[in-house]
Amino acid sequence: MGLDFSQIAPSFPYILKGIWVTLQIVAVSAVVGFFIGVILSLFKIGKFNVLRWFADAYTSVFRGTPLVLQLMLIYYGLPQVIGFEIPAYLAAIAAFGLNSGAYVSEIIRAGIEAIDKGQKEAALALGIPYSEMMKDIILPQAMKNILPALMNEFITLTKESAIVTTIGALDIMRRAYIVGGQTFSFFEPLLFAGLIYYLLVMGLTLLGKALERKLKQSD
Amino acid sequence: MIKIENVSKFFGETEVLTGISTEISNGEVVTIVGPSGSGKSTLLRCINKLEEASKGRIWIEDQEVTDPSVNIMKIREEIGMVFQHFQLFPHMTVLENIMYAPLKVRGKDKEEAETLARSLLKKVGLEDKETAYPKRLSGGQKQRVAIARALAMEPKMMLFDEPTSALDPEMVKEVLAVMKDLAQSGMTMIIVTHEMGFAREVADRILFLDEGKLVEDAPPERFFTSPESERAKDFLEKIL
Ligand SMILES: Nc1ncnc2c1ncn2[C@@H]1O[C@H](COP(=O)(O)OP(=O)(O)O)[C@@H](O)[C@H]1O
Numbered sequence: 191m192g193l194d195f196s197q198i199a200p201s202f203p204y205i206l207k208g209i210w211v212t213l214q215i216v217a218v219s220a221v222v223g224f225f226i227g228v229i230l231s232l233f234k235i236g237k238f239n240v241l242r243w244f245a246d247a248y249t250s251v252f253r254g255t256p257l258v259l260q261l262m263l264i265y266y267g268l269p270q271v272i273g274f275e276i277p278a279y280l281a282a283i284a285a286f287g288l289n290s291g292a293y294v295s296e297i298i299r300a301g302i303e304a305i306d307k308g309q310k311e312a313a314l315a316l317g318i319p320y321s322e323m324m325k326d327i328i329l330p331q332a333m334k335n336i337l338p339a340l341m342n343e344f345i346t347l348t349k350e351s352a353i354v355t356t357i358g359a360l361d362i363m364r365r366a367y368i369v370g371g372q373t374f375s376f377f378e379p380l381l382f383a384g385l386i387y388y389l390l391v392m393g394l395t396l397l398g399k400a401l402e403r404k405l406k407q408s409d
Numbered sequence: 410m411i412k413i414e415n416v417s418k419f420f421g422e423t424e425v426l427t428g429i430s431t432e433i434s435n436g437e438v439v440t441i442v443g444p445s446g447s448g449k450s451t452l453l454r455c456i457n458k459l460e461e462a463s464k465g466r467i468w469i470e471d472q473e474v475t476d477p478s479v480n481i482m483k484i485r486e487e488i489g490m491v492f493q494h495f496q497l498f499p500h501m502t503v504l505e506n507i508m509y510a511p512l513k514v515r516g517k518d519k520e521e522a523e524t525l526a527r528s529l530l531k532k533v534g535l536e537d538k539e540t541a542y543p544k545r546l547s548g549g550q551k552q553r554v555a556i557a558r559a560l561a562m563e564p565k566m567m568l569f570d571e572p573t574s575a576l577d578p579e580m581v582k583e584v585l586a587v588m589k590d591l592a593q594s595g596m597t598m599i600i601v602t603h604e605m606g607f608a609r610e611v612a613d614r615i616l617f618l619d620e621g622k623l624v625e626d627a628p629p630e631r632f633f634t635s636p637e638s639e640r641a642k643d644f645l646e647k648i649l
């Protein structure tokens with residue numbers, strides 16, 4: 191039996207609608223992850239041992255366990271503790287946001303640590319307060335290292351988001367799977383889903399390259 | 410006035426400064442000389458608390474820098490510092506580099522800060538570079554901008570940590586000329602340097618450090634012609 195895309199053609203719009211779901215989950219979790227990442231990275235480079243310890247432990251746990259486990263713990267496990275169900279969409283954002291925060295905090299920390307420590311000393315010697323120094327001197331320079339790595343994290347998140355399928359969120363992946371079940375042929379819809387992911391990732395990659403070029407120009 | 414009283418500094422187990430005491434009056438120009446690794450930078454950095462002295466006390470006027478509860482940021486506003494590797498802010502233009510601290514720390518408005526920055530650029534001979542980014546400048550130009558940036562805070566004293574050591578030989582002069590002007594204008598200056606000609610000509614006093622100890626504290630003539638210690642003699646023989 192060969193491939194027959196015409197059989198699933200009527201379901202293309204249904205699968206395509208999953209792009210919106212996927213992008214929404216990815217975009218919101220990326221924002222959540224970014225904020226968590228910024229805060230954790232400040233803890234990591236700060237002088238308070240308790241906060242540094244917390245941020246390191248957080249990162250270690252979220253990087254040291256499977257993402258799908260974190261997702262299921264939140265979606266299936268947490269309701270047992272808090273007493274009410276969590277919508278799949280929210281559970282996905284929570285899991286991806288918390289997880290991504292760990293990776294983003296490492297990206298930002300490394301970006302900041304790559305800046306010559308003489309820059310900090312120059313700012314301190316001028317009497318510039320810590321917060322202003324971070325905002326105006328250190329972070330703008332660190333962004334050159336941080337942005338490309340953040341873009342990579344965003345791309346990874348887009349691909350990894352396919353595991354929300356396991357908790358029944360109607361993303362691209364889930365929809366392709368459903369169509370496969372209805373038509374008794376999985377190969378075509380899954381290939382179609384793969385094409386969509388690939389195009390999304392390529393789009394983001396090009397965007398990232400353009401961004402990098404723009405950053406290079408300003409040197 | 411800067412008063413340094415019995416200051417020692419340990420990095421872990423290693424003692425890099427041992428019981429340093431001296432006083433520097435207002436308007437005085439003091440150079441710190443000595444072999445590499447003798448603790449010159451560390452001593453300088455203890456004054457504005459980029460390093461914390463392990464023992465001893467340091468006063469600037471009537472404020473004790475080494476007091477743990479002191480507001481060091483306020484004190485730093487009054488002490489300019491110039492680094493070996495310039496440390497200009499690379500993402501800001503020359504003018505922005507100079508204006509930033511007066512704007513943020515002194516609370517000057519933009520116009521005031523700009524006027525001040527321009528007059529300082531003129532003073533260091535770089536009025537045509539205000540819109541340039543640091544990496545378009547030569548080392549000598551960078552260091553002159555760094556001096557202007559420090560002066561923009563209108564500090565009461567200036568610290569220099571080997572300001573010409575990272576420069577190509579032909580650029581050393583232009584930076585030393587700016588520093589000499591500054592010394593003649595009555596600025597209190599502490600300068601770590603290997604430029605012995607400059608030290609001899611401009612300094613009121615020379616501090617010679619060796620292995621973390623203040624071995625000589627003398628006017629330049631005496632230091633260069635009749636040093637008291639063997640170590641200073643050795644040092645001078647090697648570099649002159
Ligand atoms: N942050 C530091 N940690 C450990 N050792 C240091 C540090 N800074 C300087 N030292 C050591 O302290 C000694 C004095 O250094 P420094 O003050 O830089 O000397 P100088 O400026 O005279 O060359 C050197 O042996 C140096 O290796």
Ligand SMILES: [Mg+2]
Pocket residue numbers: 449450451570571
């Ligand atoms: Mg040094």
